Amino acid sequence: MAEIKLIDGYPEYMRRLIEKVEKTRPKRVDYTPPPMSKQEQEEVLKLHPDYAPGGKRAIAVGPNKGDVGPNEVVDLLEAYPLIEPDEIDLSRVDYDTDILIIGGGLAGTSAALWANNQGIAADRILLVNKLRHGDANSIMAEGGTQAADREIDSVQRHYLDTIGGGHFANKPEVVRALVEDAPFIIKWLIEMGAIFDREANGELVEKWGGGTSIKRMHSCRDYTGLEELRVIRDEFRNRQIPCLEQFPAIELFTEGNRVTGAILWNLETGEYKIVRAKATILATGGFGRLHIRGFPTTNHYGATFDGPVIAYRAGAKLRDTDTVQYHPTGAAYPIQIVGYLLTEKLRSSGAQPVNVDGEAFVFPLEPRDVEAASFIRECYVRNKGITTPTGLRGIWLDTPLIDIKNGKGYIAKAFPAMNRLFKRHGIDMAKDPVLVFPTLHYQNGGVETDPWGRTNVEGLWVAGEVSGGVHGKNRLMGNSTLDCLVFGRRSGINAAEYVKTHTTAGNITLEHVKKYIDMLKQAGIKPERRAPILLPDYRGRAALARMIDIF
Amino acid sequence: MEEKNNIMERIAEANRPVTTGVDEKDIKDWVTIYIMGKGYRVPADLTILTAIEYAGYRLLRSVGCRQGHCGACATVFRRAGEYKLQADLACQTRVEDGMYLVQIPFSPAEKAIYDISKEPYDASVFMKYYPEVARCVSCNTCTKSCPQDLEVMDYVQAAIRGDFELVADNSFDCIQCGLCAIRCPAEIVQYHVAQLGRRMYGRYGLSMPEHLKKRVEEIEQGKFKEAMDNITSKSREELEKMYAERQREPD
Ligand SMILES: Cc1cc2nc3c(=O)[nH]c(=O)nc-3n(C[C@H](O)[C@H](O)[C@H](O)COP(=O)(O)OP(=O)(O)OC[C@H]3O[C@@H](n4cnc5c(N)ncnc54)[C@H](O)[C@@H]3O)c2cc1C
Ligand code: SF4
Ligand code: SF4
Ligand code: FES
Numbered sequence: 001m002a003e004i005k006l007i008d009g010y011p012e013y014m015r016r017l018i019e020k021v022e023k024t025r026p027k028r029v030d031y032t033p034p035p036m037s038k039q040e041q042e043e044v045l046k047l048h049p050d051y052a053p054g055g056k057r058a059i060a061v062g063p064n065k066g067d068v069g070p071n072e073v074v075d076l077l078e079a080y081p082l083i084e085p086d087e088i089d090l091s092r093v094d095y096d097t098d099i100l101i102i103g104g105g106l107a108g109t110s111a112a113l114w115a116n117n118q119g120i121a122a123d124r125i126l127l128v129n130k131l132r133h134g135d136a137n138s139i140m141a142e143g144g145t146q147a148a149d150r151e152i153d154s155v156q157r158h159y160l161d162t163i164g165g166g167h168f169a170n171k172p173e174v175v176r177a178l179v180e181d182a183p184f185i186i187k188w189l190i191e192m193g194a195i196f197d198r199e200a201n202g203e204l205v206e207k208w209g210g211g212t213s214i215k216r217m218h219s220c221r222d223y224t225g226l227e228e229l230r231v232i233r234d235e236f237r238n239r240q241i242p243c244l245e246q247f248p249a250i251e252l253f254t255e256g257n258r259v260t261g262a263i264l265w266n267l268e269t270g271e272y273k274i275v276r277a278k279a280t281i282l283a284t285g286g287f288g289r290l291h292i293r294g295f296p297t298t299n300h301y302g303a304t305f306d307g308p309v310i311a312y313r314a315g316a317k318l319r320d321t322d323t324v325q326y327h328p329t330g331a332a333y334p335i336q337i338v339g340y341l342l343t344e345k346l347r348s349s350g351a352q353p354v355n356v357d358g359e360a361f362v363f364p365l366e367p368r369d370v371e372a373a374s375f376i377r378e379c380y381v382r383n384k385g386i387t388t389p390t391g392l393r394g395i396w397l398d399t400p401l402i403d404i405k406n407g408k409g410y411i412a413k414a415f416p417a418m419n420r421l422f423k424r425h426g427i428d429m430a431k432d433p434v435l436v437f438p439t440l441h442y443q444n445g446g447v448e449t450d451p452w453g454r455t456n457v458e459g460l461w462v463a464g465e466v467s468g469g470v471h472g473k474n475r476l477m478g479n480s481t482l483d484c485l486v487f488g489r490r491s492g493i494n495a496a497e498y499v500k501t502h503t504t505a506g507n508i509t510l511e512h513v514k515k516y517i518d519m520l521k522q523a524g525i526k527p528e529r530r531a532p533i534l535l536p537d538y539r540g541r542a543a544l545a546r547m548i549d550i551f
Numbered sequence: 552m553e554e555k556n557n558i559m560e561r562i563a564e565a566n567r568p569v570t571t572g573v574d575e576k577d578i579k580d581w582v583t584i585y586i587m588g589k590g591y592r593v594p595a596d597l598t599i600l601t602a603i604e605y606a607g608y609r610l611l612r613s614v615g616c617r618q619g620h621c622g623a624c625a626t627v628f629r630r631a632g633e634y635k636l637q638a639d640l641a642c643q644t645r646v647e648d649g650m651y652l653v654q655i656p657f658s659p660a661e662k663a664i665y666d667i668s669k670e671p672y673d674a675s676v677f678m679k680y681y682p683e684v685a686r687c688v689s690c691n692t693c694t695k696s697c698p699q700d701l702e703v704m705d706y707v708q709a710a711i712r713g714d715f716e717l718v719a720d721n722s723f724d725c726i727q728c729g730l731c732a733i734r735c736p737a738e739i740v741q742y743h744v745a746q747l748g749r750r751m752y753g754r755y756g757l758s759m760p761e762h763l764k765k766r767v768e769e770i771e772q773g774k775f776k777e778a779m780d781n782i783t784s785k786s787r788e789e790l791e792k793m794y795a796e797r798q799r800e801p802d
Binding site: 194 | 558562564565574597601615616618620645724750757761767781782791795802
């Protein structure tokens with residue numbers, strides 16, 4: 001095997017490029033490029049994958065007919081169902097429950113807890129998961145959760161930062177709920193035993209997040225989502241709320257304009273199960289695994305847009321489907337970790353983006369879309385990127401500055417996950433910079449919701465990344481774990497109230513699916529694609545080419 | 552116009568190996584691994600997880616985040632010519648020539664049921680819910696198995712002593728993969744013990760920050776109501792202006 005020789009994780013030619021970064025580092029310790037003006041931002045955004053021409057089209061059918069979205073998203077909205085509605089036996093209900101929750105990330109798990117707090121008995125709730133409970137984007141959140149709880153901060157300031165970050169397209173009343181509930185949510189997590197980073201005097205550490213005007217990011221080392229999720233999941237298990245794993249929902253049931261449950265599919269045996277529910281909360285997370293525009297992703301294996309696909313067929317309105325969040329700093333080297341998230345907190349703690357000549361070329365904490373576009377410009381227009389052995393381009397994130405600015409050993413203590421990730425590949429991020437490039441990160445839009453998680457369809461709530469409206473066209477860091485916890489709680493409470501007044505379960509039918517199929521046919525769409533796709537397919541092509549489907 | 556489109560295509564092309572799977576013709580270096588005893592020739596650049604996929608398996612278990620955070624992909628393997636079993640995360644470990652491996656689909660561990668708001672903040676809580684911790688024989692197998700390089704044995708010992716802070720600190724990066732527990736001769740489920748310890752420490756060992764309590768009260772009492780009524784009724788133009796004029800807190 002003639003493998004390239006690596007010196008502390010990098011091939012020799014990259015080592016020589018790192019020397020340029022080291023040379024300019026002393027000068028850059030006290031120099032940060034200024035933030036861009038609005039005009040400069042607008043100019044560079046033309047290179048962002050959302051705005052670069054191509055890649056999108058109008059949706060041909062359904063409640064959002066005519067709205068534009070990425071091709072990969074529209075492909076799924078225009079796909080045929082996995083089931084033949086007439087072939088499903090609806091006569092036997094396998095689970096009859098009050099509240100069905102689909103997806104157990106932060107949003108779904110907190111919805112279950114709050115429905116239970118609101119008086120719905122544990123055994124009248126059912127949480128279903130595509131993979132294991134917690135195999136989710138939530139567990140991967142690194143940087144933190146926003147809440148305006150410092151004396152000098154205010155909820156209206158959090159509001160303004162969020163709306164501005166979202167390009168003023170956010171739904172005001174929903175953002176209001178987000179920012180007003182935020183401090184309560186942090187307090188609730190602490191009461192449940194979540195361990196947030198503390199200053200020596202016991203106060204909460206509050207860090208910068210991109211696009212905010214004040215420090216309000218609460219973190220748990222760089223394992224924020226892991227800590228938040230495992231705490232509430234532990235509580236969920238203590239309450240003994242029923243939970244199914246490896247059991248994705250593949251279609252909703254309706255009676256008229258009301259959602260009445262869902263079909264589940266045993267991922268391992270292929271058998272389906274019928275759930276009848278008085279209220280259904282959809283919390284299926286995002287869509288990173290669609291690899292929109294061919295980008296790698298930070299998202300977990302099950303982030304495949306299933307929720308909006310099945311809700312849309314049931315008549316739920318979507319919004320802001322036209323924008324996608326690319327995180328500026330995905331790993332670009334080595335190949336084993338391409339697309340992995342390198343948290344924004346690295347930059348808020350002092351790491352600087354640097355080009356091949358060792359120049360700091362951009363303010364490190366522009367809003368995410370602007371920062372990402374500026375990296376694309378540096379690599380593909382100005383040609384000042386660094387090319388990896390496999391042909392990717394990236395720019396340096398000068399991480400050693402973090403220890404210089406915060407004291408030696410800070411990286412190891414504050415970023416154990418990142419540090420570990422690179423160490424496994426021989427790279428010491430306290431000594432050497434790491435290579436980054438934008439990666440597909442977050443579904444900004446989704447199923448439209450009101451401040452209580454309600455959709456336009458009766459009996460259907462949404463919470464978390466699957467929803468649309470709260471983040472407008474661009475989400476700020478730290479606002480989505482918050483979103484999950486705020487609207488998970490609100491949807492849980494609201495669905496519980498609904499169940500108390502709507503004591504009879506509806507009929508379960510697949511009429512909406514039949515109608516949708518007719519609509520697709522009328523629009524001349526051929527049955528080439530089926531959705532939800534549930535999981536991406538990364539099997540090797542050589543193996544696939546010789547596969548015989550026998551069982 | 553065309554050029555920008557072209558940039559997107561170039562980016563997509565460069566990322567193909569990680570977005571649509573690996574193409575044989577791009578690979579220079581190969582290794583042979585044995586998945587549950589069967590040999591497969593796979594690209595040397597892959598992780599165990601992506602190599603299993605390359606070999607033709609569609610994973611329905613033992614995979615979650617693919618980034619070292621969820622603990623779903625616990626893997627046990629033996630290197631060629633070694634007698635020792637190693638444990639690690641499939642998504643974080645590169646394949647090596649001659650590796651024999653199996654993924655652990657599930658750990659059948661028992662989690663205790665408790666209510667932390669009703670428990671005393673001392674060592675008795677561990678004895679009550681996980682009395683088996685007392686059986687730890689200090690063999691250090693758990694520490695050696697931990698893919699996160701945590702001092703697992705130390706936190707188990709700290710639990711026995713009731714040192715919640717140490718339990719919390721040493722176990723903080725635990726992703727609950729179960730590798731420690733499946734190899735423990737005393738049948739201790741270390742990661743559940745740690746979960747209980749961390750929650751107790753978070754609730755009782757750390758104070759509730761005053762400014763947080765105060766802010767929650769202020770919101771409940773309506774201190775921000777007027778300001779919020781005001782700002783939520785602003786037009787887009789007004790908001791844009793306010794946003795542009797925001798004062799940034801000094802670093
Ligand atoms: C690497 C990374 C880092 C991040 N860092 C931060 C951060 O620092 N701060 C922040 O605020 N946000 C961050 N985010 C975003 C945030 O973590 C997510 O947006 C949020 O946690 C989503 O939570 P959720 O509950 O909506 O969805 P998820 O946590 O993704 O949970 C959805 C669950 O639903 C399941 N599911 C999907 N489809 C189905 C189906 N058909 N049937 C049944 N179950 C299904 C999924 O498998 C999954 O388990 C980060 C995201 C990633 C990926
Ligand atoms: S493996 Fe079990 S017995 Fe051995 S040190 Fe760890 S906890 Fe103790
Ligand atoms: S302590 Fe145990 S469960 Fe936690 S990461 Fe280490 S081996 Fe896995
Ligand atoms: S897949 Fe989550 S840790 Fe490997």
